[in-house]
Amino acid sequence: MPDLSTSIRTIPDFPKTGIQFKDITTLLKDPVAFKLCLDEMAKRISGKVDIIIGTESRGFIFGAPLADRLGAGFVPVRKPGKLPAETISEEYALEYGADQLEIHTDAIEKGRRVVIVDDLLATGGTMVATTKLVERLGGQIVLILFLIELEFLQGRERLSDYTVEALIKF
Numbered sequence: 531m532p533d534l535s536t537s538i539r540t541i542p543d544f545p546k547t548g549i550q551f552k553d554i555t556t557l558l559k560d561p562v563a564f565k566l567c568l569d570e571m572a573k574r575i576s577g578k579v580d581i582i583i584g585t586e587s588r589g590f591i592f593g594a595p596l597a598d599r600l601g602a603g604f605v606p607v608r609k610p611g612k613l614p615a616e617t618i619s620e621e622y623a624l625e626y627g628a629d630q631l632e633i634h635t636d637a638i639e640k641g642r643r644v645v646i647v648d649d650l651l652a653t654g655g656t657m658v659a660t661t662k663l664v665e666r667l668g669g670q671i672v673l674i675l676f677l678i679e680l681e682f683l684q685g686r687e688r689l690s691d692y693t694v695e696a697l698i699k700f
């Protein structure tokens with residue numbers, strides 16, 4: 531697999547002191563690297579997929595083009611107050627702060643095969659909340675896919691019930 535890690539830069543102390551922020555904008559602006567990234571993500575998805583879930587906001591960047599490539603639908607999981615129709619919500623803790631995520635109650639039909647995509651796995655709190663939302667609606671999670679995994683935070687341990695893939699590990 532091509533080394534995509536060289537397309538990502540680390541910004542120290544953003545947005546808070548002590549956080550080593552992985553900035554993916556350098557990868558996204560490079561058409562070759564961005565395409566390679568989507569190619570590698572698509573390769574990891576096998577079998578029938580009905581829905582790709584992207585978590586606000588960087589999960590959208592990868593989720594929507596992947597859904598298009600795979601002939602699947604795209605469903606956004608969003609921050610509170612953004613989705614206009616009836617929603618369910620889950621609280622979660624971040625590496626820096628706490629928040630809630632929401633999904634439309636009619637976004638996933640029971641038994642649909644779902645792949646969840648996000649840019650980065652840190653503590654896993656965001657993804658655990660997303661899995662709860664999907665499962666409350668009856669979706670079957672076949673894969674959780676990240677561009678980046680921060681292995682030292684051991685977020686993967688909180689997702690041990692699922693198949694988890696990450697293209698780049700730091």
Ligand code: AMP
Binds near residue numbers: 588651656685
């Ligand atoms: P977590 O819930 O702790 O796994 O945090 C994951 C979410 O927070 C991802 O959606 C990332 O966009 C963002 N995030 C957390 N830590 C970082 C980091 N060091 N660099 C960039 N984004 C981060």
